[in-house]
Amino acid sequence: MIAEMVFVGTELLLGQIVNTNAAYLGERLSELGIDHYYQSVVGDNAKRLAGVLNLAVSRSDVVIACGGLGPTLDDLTRETVAELTGRELEFNDEIWQTIRRRRPNLPENMKRQAMVPKGAKVLPNDTGTAPGLAVPDQSDNKLFILLPGPPNEMKPMFDKYAVPVLLERMGERAVLVSRSLHFCEIGESPLEDRLMDLFAGQVDPTLATYAKPGHVQLRISTKAHTREEGLAKIAPVEEEIRRRVGEYIYGVDGTTLEEAVGELLLGRNWRVFIADAGTGGILASRLTDPPGANAWFAGALVAASTTQLVQMIMAEEQPGAGTGSEVGNGAAASEALAMDLAKHLLARMDGVSVGISILPAAPGEAVVALATAAGDTRTALAQWRGNTQDYRWRVSQAALGALRRLAMA
Amino acid sequence: MIAEMVFVGTELLLGQIVNTNAAYLGERLSELGIDHYYQSVVGDNAKRLAGVLNLAVSRSDVVIACGGLGPTLDDLTRETVAELTGRELEFNDEIWQTIRRRRPNLPENMKRQAMVPKGAKVLPNDTGTAPGLAVPDQSDNKLFILLPGPPNEMKPMFDKYAVPVLLERMGERAVLVSRSLHFCEIGESPLEDRLMDLFAGQVDPTLATYAKPGHVQLRISTKAHTREEGLAKIAPVEEEIRRRVGEYIYGVDGTTLEEAVGELLLGRNWRVFIADAGTGGILASRLTDPPGANAWFAGALVAASTTQLVQMIMAEEQPGAGTGSEVGNGAAASEALAMDLAKHLLARMDGVSVGISILPAAPGEAVVALATAAGDTRTALAQWRGNTQDYRWRVSQAALGALRRLAMA
Numbered sequence: 001m002i003a004e005m006v007f008v009g010t011e012l013l014l015g016q017i018v019n020t021n022a023a024y025l026g027e028r029l030s031e032l033g034i035d036h037y038y039q040s041v042v043g044d045n046a047k048r049l050a051g052v053l054n055l056a057v058s059r060s061d062v063v064i065a066c067g068g069l070g071p072t073l074d075d076l077t078r079e080t081v082a083e084l085t086g087r088e089l090e091f092n093d094e095i096w097q098t099i100r101r102r103r104p105n106l107p108e109n110m111k112r113q114a115m116v117p118k119g120a121k122v123l124p125n126d127t128g129t130a131p132g133l134a135v136p137d138q139s140d141n142k143l144f145i146l147l148p149g150p151p152n153e154m155k156p157m158f159d160k161y162a163v164p165v166l167l168e169r170m171g172e173r174a175v176l177v178s179r180s181l182h183f184c185e186i187g188e189s190p191l192e193d194r195l196m197d198l199f200a201g202q203v204d205p206t207l208a209t210y211a212k213p214g215h216v217q218l219r220i221s222t223k224a225h226t227r228e229e230g231l232a233k234i235a236p237v238e239e240e241i242r243r244r245v246g247e248y249i250y251g252v253d254g255t256t257l258e259e260a261v262g263e264l265l266l267g268r269n270w271r272v273f274i275a276d277a278g279t280g281g282i283l284a285s286r287l288t289d290p291p292g293a294n295a296w297f298a299g300a301l302v303a304a305s306t307t308q309l310v311q312m313i314m315a316e317e318q319p320g321a322g323t324g325s326e327v328g329n330g331a332a333a334s335e336a337l338a339m340d341l342a343k344h345l346l347a348r349m350d351g352v353s354v355g356i357s358i359l360p361a362a363p364g365e366a367v368v369a370l371a372t373a374a375g376d377t378r379t380a381l382a383q384w385r386g387n388t389q390d391y392r393w394r395v396s397q398a399a400l401g402a403l404r405r406l407a408m409a
Numbered sequence: 410m411i412a413e414m415v416f417v418g419t420e421l422l423l424g425q426i427v428n429t430n431a432a433y434l435g436e437r438l439s440e441l442g443i444d445h446y447y448q449s450v451v452g453d454n455a456k457r458l459a460g461v462l463n464l465a466v467s468r469s470d471v472v473i474a475c476g477g478l479g480p481t482l483d484d485l486t487r488e489t490v491a492e493l494t495g496r497e498l499e500f501n502d503e504i505w506q507t508i509r510r511r512r513p514n515l516p517e518n519m520k521r522q523a524m525v526p527k528g529a530k531v532l533p534n535d536t537g538t539a540p541g542l543a544v545p546d547q548s549d550n551k552l553f554i555l556l557p558g559p560p561n562e563m564k565p566m567f568d569k570y571a572v573p574v575l576l577e578r579m580g581e582r583a584v585l586v587s588r589s590l591h592f593c594e595i596g597e598s599p600l601e602d603r604l605m606d607l608f609a610g611q612v613d614p615t616l617a618t619y620a621k622p623g624h625v626q627l628r629i630s631t632k633a634h635t636r637e638e639g640l641a642k643i644a645p646v647e648e649e650i651r652r653r654v655g656e657y658i659y660g661v662d663g664t665t666l667e668e669a670v671g672e673l674l675l676g677r678n679w680r681v682f683i684a685d686a687g688t689g690g691i692l693a694s695r696l697t698d699p700p701g702a703n704a705w706f707a708g709a710l711v712a713a714s715t716t717q718l719v720q721m722i723m724a725e726e727q728p729g730a731g732t733g734s735e736v737g738n739g740a741a742a743s744e745a746l747a748m749d750l751a752k753h754l755l756a757r758m759d760g761v762s763v764g765i766s767i768l769p770a771a772p773g774e775a776v777v778a779l780a781t782a783a784g785d786t787r788t789a790l791a792q793w794r795g796n797t798q799d800y801r802w803r804v805s806q807a808a809l810g811a812l813r814r815l816a817m818a
Contacts, residue, residue: 013445015435016619019428022450026424036422037457041431041448048446055464210425274711280697281690284711288689289797293713299721300711302683302693304703312708388698 001170003029003036004060006052008068008077009149010043021066021154028158031208031221032166032176034062044074053084057142062166067149069130071110078115078133081144085137087117095122099129123161128153134165143169167223177230178221179238184257184401186248188216194245198237205237213390214397215250215257250404257400258286264407265296270353270372272403273345274300277309278358278366278382283396298352306337306359313341313348334361335379338369346373354406358399364391368399370406378406410579412438412445413469415461417477417486418558419452430475430563437567440617440630441575441585443471453483462493466551471575476558478539480519487524487542490553494546496526504531508538532570537562543574552578576632586639587630588647593666594810595657597625603654607646614646622799623806624659624666659813666809667695673816674705679762679781681812682754683709686718687767687775687791692805707761715746715768722750722757743770744788747778755782763815767808773800777808779815787815 005025011017022039029036038059042052049068056063068077082089096114100106106129113130116122123132125148133146145162147154167174183191188211192199195218199207205222220237224230242249250260265272274284284300287293303309338357345355353373361367361381368380382398384391414434420426431448438445447468451461458477465472477486491498505523509515515538522539525531532541534557542555554571556563576583592600597620601608604627608616614631629646633639651658659669674681683693693709696702712718747766754764762782770776770790777789791807793800 012431013435013448014439015432015437018432022421023424023427026422028424030423037452037454038461039422039450043446045446052447276690279694281685281693281709281711284690285688285694285801288711288713294717297713297717299713299717300690300709302690302697302709302711304697304706304708308703308706308708392694 001034001062001166002060003034003062003064003166004056005036005039006056006063006065007039007041007149008044008049008065009041010045010074012041012067013043021149021151024151024155025064025066025158027210028163031178031206031219032163032170033206033223034166034170036060044068044076046076046080049076049080050084053080053144057084057137057144061141062143062145062169064145064147064162066147066154069113069132069146069148071107071112071130075112077146078112078117081133081135081146082117085117085135085144087119087135089115090118092116092122095131098124098131103129121165123147123157123165125153125157126160127156132157132161134162174223174225175227175230176221177224177227177234178219179231179234180253181218181220181238181241181249182251182255182257182260183216183218183245183248184214184250184397184404186216186245187211191216191218191245191248195241198240205234207237214394250401256289257397257404259290261400261404261407262287262290262293262296264404265354266292268353268407270407271296271298271351272354272356273298273352275303275309275313275341275345275355275357276300277303277306278360278368279392279396279399280304280388282392283356283358283399286396286400306334309341309357309359310337313344331361331365331367331381334359335367335369335381338367339371339377339379342369342371342377346371354403356399356403358395366395366398368395368402370399370402372406376406376409378402410443410471410575411469412443412471412473412575413465414445414448415465415472415474416448416450416558417453417458417474418450419454419483421450421476422452430558430560433560433564434473434475434567436619437572440587440615440628441572441579442615442632443575443579445469453477453485455485455489458485458489459493462489462553466493466546466553470550471552471554471578473554473556473571475556475563478522478541478555478557480516480521480539484521486555487521487526490542490544490555491526494526494544494553496528496544496547498524499527501525501531504540507533507540512538530574532556532566532574534562534566535569536565541566541570543571583632583634584636584639585630586633586636586643587628588640588643589662590627590629590647590650590658591660591664591666591669592625592627592654592657593623593659593806593813595625595654596620600625600627600654600657604650607649614643616646623803659810665699666806666813668699670809670813670816671696671699671702671705673813674763675701677762677816679816680705680707680760681763681765682707682761684712684718684722684750684754684764684766685709686712686715687769687777688801688805688808689713689797691801692765692767692808695805695809715743718750718766718768719746722753740770740774740776740790743768744776744778744790747776748780748786748788751778751780751786755780763812765808765812767804775804775807777804777811779808779811781815785815785818787811 068075121134135144210217222233281302338359341357342355364385370378380398380402382395384394477484530543534540544553619626631642690711747768750766751764773794779787789807789811791804793803
């Protein structure tokens with residue numbers, strides 16, 4: 001089956017919004033095993049929209065159109081597709097009542113959103129008002145799937161309501177089941193190397209890796225009659241992957257590294273204090289992001305340089321090692337000082353189980369030192385040439401990775 | 410003149426990257442006054458790429474194609490456009506030498522990047538290897554502009570080398586000149602209200618606002634024979650805007666709010682210390698982002714709650730007001746406590762000229778208090794319903810806005 005995407009909206013052409021829906025749907029289609037060769041963007045213009053949709057349906061089996069389902073006059077997708085498929089629009093009171101239950105004071109012009117081409121299937125909108133539609137052509141050879149433009153409405157609707165329609169149309173009474181494994185402290189290439197035979201031999205389930213900033217995602221996908229059956233097919237593959245590289249897997253599906261680390265800290269009843277001259281506070285912001293961070297986050301000192309950080313922490317005590325040292329003293333000296341500071345945090349602050357310090361070691365390079373109240377230590381070196389924001393993110397990623405190791409030990 | 414964009418790359422179809430180039434070019438074309446009705450995305454497939462380019466050139470005067478200019482075999486744009494325009498590819502030694510000067514150990518297959526369709530204009534690549542190309546069709550009625558896919562190569566090349574080609578083609582021996590003004594502490598609607606007559610009457614220069622997270626951008630654009638002439642046309646419009654709403658303008662063109670604030674702090678020789686239970690460290694990360702932050706950033710304490718922050722700062726001294734208070738005590742109580750803390754920072758830390766404290770006041774609401782060593786104070790309330798990251802960003806935006814006001818006073 002060949003699908004094609006059409007994105008509708010003048011704001012896309014003008015560059016007022018970035019089309020993130022395209023990447024989302026692209027990933028999904030490839031997981032579903034649906035080929036897709038073209039995407040088009042067109043403005044809110046009836047003639048041009050009809051032209052683009054016509055071309056798309058001439059060369060593809062399924063056309064997924066995003067946007068233009070709203071209540072205003074320049075929302076044209078519903079009407080245009082009704083005309084292309086020769087289907088009359090009917091008012092659907094059930095949709096209207098659902099919309100009104102959610103938003104009681106709606107103006108009457110919102111009624112357009114309750115119009116449905118005769119014979120189309122309604123795709124409920126659990127997070128907004130305009131429902132989606134699956135509209136077959138007269139011969140039922142081709143299908144238009146209309147989705148709303150806002151990503152927070154489009155994504156759940158696609159996953160929950162459009163995917164089953166697509167799978168049924170592929171002749172598969174199947175559901176798509178996938179698990180995403182998230183890896184830290186290992187790059188995409190070494191990961192693929194360790195799993196090479198699994199990648200080479202993959203048929204069902206399929207495997208795909210995605211390199212993200214500072215982490216790698218591996219998605220295992222399969223089609224099955226039920227979600228349970230799918231998960232049962234995925235389980236042995238996941239097990240084999242975990243057997244080989246499980247130590248690097250910090251979470252599954254939507255889990256972030258900070259959530260995974262927070263969970264581990266909670267389990268150990270650990271509280272972390274950070275002395276940070278390396279990420280400008282990014283590590284603190286990540287560790288305080290998950291709900292309940294109060295339990296594991298004891299606080300952070302953020303400084304713009306090693307000197308400043310040492311002054312903040314040590315006050316008059318001044319350790320010998322590297323006081324006054326700045327970027328350029330090299331990794332070894334920075335590492336020794338960082339470990340001093342991490343240990344110092346344990347002694348100085350009440351109720352701290354882990355001290356973390358981060359110091360710049362060289363341009364684009366930072367050392368992370370961790371020390372626990374029980375006497376365990378760990379260090380990590382983070383390197384990244386790029387802009388400040390990417391660099392800091394990756395340093396915080398290295399610190400979280402090291403903290404995770406320590407909490408797992 | 411009508412332009413159209415074609416984006417080339419299977420990684421776009423698969424959703425491995427988000428197409429941010431589309432939004433960038435969309436903004437630029439609309440500033441240039443060039444109409445554009447369609448965008449297409451197509452994979453690295455010769456036949457389909459030729460089909461998409463053919464369609465594009467049939468309905469537009471200029472086709473801007475991004476991507477597929479690299480050295481590998483699946484980079485097909487150069488060859489495909491040469492064939493479509495009936496122009497032979499010639500090896501251009503000057504390009505090859507330029508590429509080799511930048512990267513001396515290049516393999517021979519990189520030579521493809523030095524192939525130029527006969528009669529095409531080369532658009533230099535100041536930030537990468539593959540140059541861009543402006544390739545007219547045989548009758549010189551239509552033009553293909555080929556740009557590299559990586560945004561850090563595409564954007565400067567488009568602005569510096571493709572824009573002049575486009576303007577010349579529009580029959581205007583002109584350059585596009587624009588100034589972007591950045592506003593904080595004012596929303597898009599109130600800003601447009603205060604400038605309504607300027608927007609209504611605009612012909613040349615043109616005005617356009619863009620709402621960004623926590624700030625508004627206003628771009629003034631014009632075409633002129635020279636950059637100086639353009640700036641002279643923009644100056645009186647900018648002056649009138651500044652007369653009305655100048656107090657909200659924190660910077661021009663690429664300036665960030667943290668850079669603008671850093672500059673002001675530097676000018677006043679102020680050093681800022683932050684006590685932060687509201688942004689999880691984001692404010693510190695922004696204030697330490699510009700180079701030279703050492704001069705104005707004295708450090709930060711980051712906590713996960715008001716209680717924790719108070720404990721960190723006050724140690725045994727415990728102020729009466731709100732010790733032990735958490736989210737929910739309301740804005741007034743939080744504001745009083747925040748001001749206590751801000752003043753306390755001044756007293757407690759050496760060489761601090763401004764103390765800033767940020768406390769949560771209610772769900773989705775934070776108070777910011779600022780106090781200077783000279784006795785000036787300022788407070789701000791930030792509200793945002795959304796995910797944690799957006800919320801924290803906007804709270805940090807409010808804090809920087811208030812700090813800016815204080816530093817300007």
